[in-house]
Amino acid sequence: MSLTSRITHHASRFTHHTSRFTFDILLVGVGGQGVLSIGEIVAEAACRRSIPVNLYPIKGMAQRGGFVKAQVRLGREVTGPNIPQKGADLVIAMERSEALKAVRFVRPGGDFVLFDHVWVPMAVMLGKADYPTPEQVSEQIQEAGGRMHYLAPESLPLYKGVPVPANIFVLGAAVGHTRLADVLSPSDIVQIVQTKWTRGMERNVFAFQAGLEAPIQES
Amino acid sequence: METKLLTGNQALALGALHAGVRVVTGYPGTPSTEALACLLALEPEGVYVEWSTNEKVALEIAAGASWAGQRALCTMKMSGLNVAYDSLISIAYSGCIGGLVVYVADDPGVHAGMAEQDSRGFALMSDLPMLDPASVEEAYRLMRSAFELSERVGSPVFVRLVGAVAHSQAPVEVEEPAPIPRRKAKLVRDIARFTKAGSAICTAQHRDLLARLEKAARVIGEMGLNRLQLASKAGGLGIVASGVTASYLEEGFEIAARFGFERGAVSVLWITAVNPFPTDEVRALLRHSSTILVLEELEPYIEKGICVEARRMGFTGRIVGKLDGPFERVGEYGVEQVVRGIGAALSLPIPDDLFQGSEAAESLAAERPITFCAGCPHRGTFMAINRAIRKAGYKKNEVVVTGDIGCTILGMNPPFHTAWTEVSMGASVGLAQGFVHGGAETPVIATIGDSTLFHAGIPGLINAVQHQVPLTLVILDNGWTSMTGMQVNPGTDETFQRPGDRRVDIAELIPALGVERFFIIDPFDLDEAAATIQKALELPGVKVVLSRQECAIQAMRRGIRAGKVRVIPENCNLCKLCITHTGCPAIGIDEDTIVIDPALCYGCGLCAQVCNREAIERVGESASQRVSESAIERGSEGARE
Numbered sequence: 001m002s003l004t005s006r007i008t009h010h011a012s013r014f015t016h017h018t019s020r021f022t023f024d025i026l027l028v029g030v031g032g033q034g035v036l037s038i039g040e041i042v043a044e045a046a047c048r049r050s051i052p053v054n055l056y057p058i059k060g061m062a063q064r065g066g067f068v069k070a071q072v073r074l075g076r077e078v079t080g081p082n083i084p085q086k087g088a089d090l091v092i093a094m095e096r097s098e099a100l101k102a103v104r105f106v107r108p109g110g111d112f113v114l115f116d117h118v119w120v121p122m123a124v125m126l127g128k129a130d131y132p133t134p135e136q137v138s139e140q141i142q143e144a145g146g147r148m149h150y151l152a153p154e155s156l157p158l159y160k161g162v163p164v165p166a167n168i169f170v171l172g173a174a175v176g177h178t179r180l181a182d183v184l185s186p187s188d189i190v191q192i193v194q195t196k197w198t199r200g201m202e203r204n205v206f207a208f209q210a211g212l213e214a215p216i217q218e219s
Numbered sequence: 220m221e222t223k224l225l226t227g228n229q230a231l232a233l234g235a236l237h238a239g240v241r242v243v244t245g246y247p248g249t250p251s252t253e254a255l256a257c258l259l260a261l262e263p264e265g266v267y268v269e270w271s272t273n274e275k276v277a278l279e280i281a282a283g284a285s286w287a288g289q290r291a292l293c294t295m296k297m298s299g300l301n302v303a304y305d306s307l308i309s310i311a312y313s314g315c316i317g318g319l320v321v322y323v324a325d326d327p328g329v330h331a332g333m334a335e336q337d338s339r340g341f342a343l344m345s346d347l348p349m350l351d352p353a354s355v356e357e358a359y360r361l362m363r364s365a366f367e368l369s370e371r372v373g374s375p376v377f378v379r380l381v382g383a384v385a386h387s388q389a390p391v392e393v394e395e396p397a398p399i400p401r402r403k404a405k406l407v408r409d410i411a412r413f414t415k416a417g418s419a420i421c422t423a424q425h426r427d428l429l430a431r432l433e434k435a436a437r438v439i440g441e442m443g444l445n446r447l448q449l450a451s452k453a454g455g456l457g458i459v460a461s462g463v464t465a466s467y468l469e470e471g472f473e474i475a476a477r478f479g480f481e482r483g484a485v486s487v488l489w490i491t492a493v494n495p496f497p498t499d500e501v502r503a504l505l506r507h508s509s510t511i512l513v514l515e516e517l518e519p520y521i522e523k524g525i526c527v528e529a530r531r532m533g534f535t536g537r538i539v540g541k542l543d544g545p546f547e548r549v550g551e552y553g554v555e556q557v558v559r560g561i562g563a564a565l566s567l568p569i570p571d572d573l574f575q576g577s578e579a580a581e582s583l584a585a586e587r588p589i590t591f592c593a594g595c596p597h598r599g600t601f602m603a604i605n606r607a608i609r610k611a612g613y614k615k616n617e618v619v620v621t622g623d624i625g626c627t628i629l630g631m632n633p634p635f636h637t638a639w640t641e642v643s644m645g646a647s648v649g650l651a652q653g654f655v656h657g658g659a660e661t662p663v664i665a666t667i668g669d670s671t672l673f674h675a676g677i678p679g680l681i682n683a684v685q686h687q688v689p690l691t692l693v694i695l696d697n698g699w700t701s702m703t704g705m706q707v708n709p710g711t712d713e714t715f716q717r718p719g720d721r722r723v724d725i726a727e728l729i730p731a732l733g734v735e736r737f738f739i740i741d742p743f744d745l746d747e748a749a750a751t752i753q754k755a756l757e758l759p760g761v762k763v764v765l766s767r768q769e770c771a772i773q774a775m776r777r778g779i780r781a782g783k784v785r786v787i788p789e790n791c792n793l794c795k796l797c798i799t800h801t802g803c804p805a806i807g808i809d810e811d812t813i814v815i816d817p818a819l820c821y822g823c824g825l826c827a828q829v830c831n832r833e834a835i836e837r838v839g840e841s842a843s844q845r846v847s848e849s850a851i852e853r854g855s856e857g858a859r860e
Contacts, residue, residue, distance in 0.1 A: 030587070040388070047224055047390050054355070055388040058330050065804050066589040078354065080467035081383040082553040085576035100584040104576020121587045122633065122802050126795060132583045140580035 021051075022075035023183050024083045028102045029094030030119045031059070031068050034167030037196075038092065039070035041171060044192050045184045046074050056081035065119075067098055074183060091146065092174050094166065095119050099137050108145030111178035113216075114138075115151045115170045138219065149177050150217040157210045164207035165200075168193060172211015177218070186212060223393050227355045227385040228253035231322060231378065234362025235292045236263055238318070239399035242284035243268040244277035246674065247703035248296030249331035250382035251324035255294045256704070265401055270706050273644065273674040274299035275306050278321065282310045282375075285319035286413065288405040290366055294322040298333045298643065300341055302675065311345040311375060312424040313412050314431060317402070318366035319375040321347075326382045327516045328551035333624075335549065337517035342377050342494040346428050348435040349377035349494040350444065351462035355389040361491065364442055371438050374431040379493075381463050381516065383551065436495040446489040447500045449507050456564050457508030459501070461490035461521055464514040464552045471557025478567045496524045505534045512564045513540035516552045539564045588632045593805035594771030594781065594821020599742030600695050601630040601637045602800060602825060603766075604664065606745070607752035617661045619654045623647035623676070625668040625702045627695045634802040638666060645675030652679070652688045662756040663690045669725060670700035670708040677732070683761045684733045691755045691762045695742075696725055697770040705773055712769075729763050736762040743768055743781060745828045771821040782822035783838040788812035790834035797826040797835060 025042060029035035036057045046053035057070040073079045085104045091112045093099030099114050106112050116134055123129035134150075141148045151173055156163050174180045175189065186208075193204045225233065232254045235243070243266065245255040258268045267284075271277035274295040281293035295303060300323045307321065323338045342349035350365055352358040358380060369376040407413075411420055439445065460468055472482050488504050490497055505511065505528060513522040522540040529538060541548055545563050546556060555574040562569035591598045608618045615636065622628045622638030623646065631638040640650055651665035667676045672694055683690060700706040707715055709723040716722055729737050736758055740748040748766065755762040774780070791812040798806050798813070803826060805819035813834070815826070827835040 043224060043388055056383055057386060067587060078466055078469050080463060080553055081387045084554045085574045097585040100580045103580035121585050122798060124585055125798060125808055129585055131585050136583055144577050
């Protein structure tokens, strides 16, 4: 789909029920993947454009390798923090198994970016529990009506021989390939990335730009 | 005026600061922690901020400051309010002088753990005003109202946030006030107000308390904290929403409009001040409406209040909520409850699957029980407890190990399966004594972290010493209040205490309590630690084992590692003993050998100690030696009795 047709589609979608523009994003992953940083960057980018925003991270066990979730709600002056089931315009999942916990939140027709990183729990490592296949996840996303954008973990590019931070890369991919592009400006995000982490600034900007052009499998 | 992206906790803290708060105390607890933490980091001039030993102490300090005429704030999670409540109710009956605000964070849906309680009930029981901001922006704005209300009425005021608001981040228009002059302390001796000696004083205080609550209702009315919007035509639906639930109304109205809902025909009462009950507004709404929909998370406190007013007024319409309606007392509310409530109240055709996503997907997800971080010293302690139980000749399910609050409770999860109970701060010590008196014929072990011991574990230990109850208390001392994000506690090394503050050393405290059988172990030395715990299990009386190594996250932040380990792949037969014993997140599996992630590994060496094929070796100096050189002095000196 070309960018122009995407915007047209988008506009018609939002004028359907209300003249106001709203966009709900659900981020999921495992502690340590930088899921919450994606949320913070999006929230700040929204602030720069005076788009009302509420970011609600659930990070209790982040440090201990547990499930992490963040919800970003854009466009409502007054908004509750939680996105309802079947309500997310965009889901960004950073881990294959955790992606399944987000499926019931995607809006039919909404975008679902899956970075197919695998982080196996101990029971799986020991062969005592099952772990989902990519096919199972993709089937569930499609059944829920989500438009899946698949990012293989191998697509993570190297910068000076070292893999770039996956979270910034995946954010880039979401901006480059989903309707998030209609909401946020890539140049705002580059600026935010530059000021957020002064160390490794070039690496992060490289990661974001690589994400914009990332080889995504759409389905 | 400046727009800042703030969390609910930060907004509340900044609101207090801009309202001229002078003393801030609290105890860490998710989801409230960040409010005090951000003030501590700001170090505002002329404001005293501290993490107190527990919430009761924190509240007493804040109340003392208020009685000296200053504005004071006390912060805690809902479970902390249970601890502080003994003092709180007395302070409520005495009232306050300087504005006194108690911030309590509830956790509907339980994202952090502990009982899913509704702290609004405490405001009802203590007859104190309570404000319940619906959003981050309100959390900032209402702090000024809370302090003003507190001083105008002479009563402590609760501000309650739910986790979803406390942790949310949103833009807030912040207005820094002109410098607020410092008040001179005014010391008032008034035993009729500040003591509870005798019936005359106490009943008079009770009357004063009720009079203050009545005055609070008037002041809240003047301040316009609750908002009533009546539809132009009477006889329609009246909606009552309080706290965070109110923030979902507009979204719910938009969705319900697709099914025939008319916004203009509905009256709405937004309740921000949940106590005292907004009688006037509720009566006006009842007079104007034929049906009432009550949207409030957890307990139906407002709904019951409305039922009382309805009865007094002879209102005969339906009241849709939890008592007679579609809602549960468990979990968070969202836009779904708004839409379903409207559907139920107006008989609109809301499809059943409107908010019903696929649960099949989630059932395919792998379980991910959380465990100790790589390098966590608690891992070694629980491995040692398990080994000591086995070597003492018992099966694991024969020996009661009571657990306690904080990171240490992860000893209940795989691969340890050690802790049996989690009740409240310090409860492990009392529960263990109960199991002994209850007739346990096997040794009873209690486990507790350092901050939890200081908070509420010491009275239980004194009780065990006085009554000479045979048990083994294992104190897992990692030097920090870690679960809530690394706060300093009384036992934290002096280097990290505020200048002028002093460390209270658990190693000196325990013998001073009369504990005669006291051992110090290094959790990274598995053989020695397990042998010491086994010895303790076999001795009579009260035994205390202090297991000491610093929190690995904190040590690694300063660039310290306990040591280095190396995998020797040719020796590894993938028996996975290292994984099944330690559950360490740094260990993974490759083609035909285990692998250790060098970025995560702290070098504690526990995996090397359980490997029986010499496939993991320690490189360089030994763990305990290396770490004992670091800032926190540790007990690698071995067992002492």
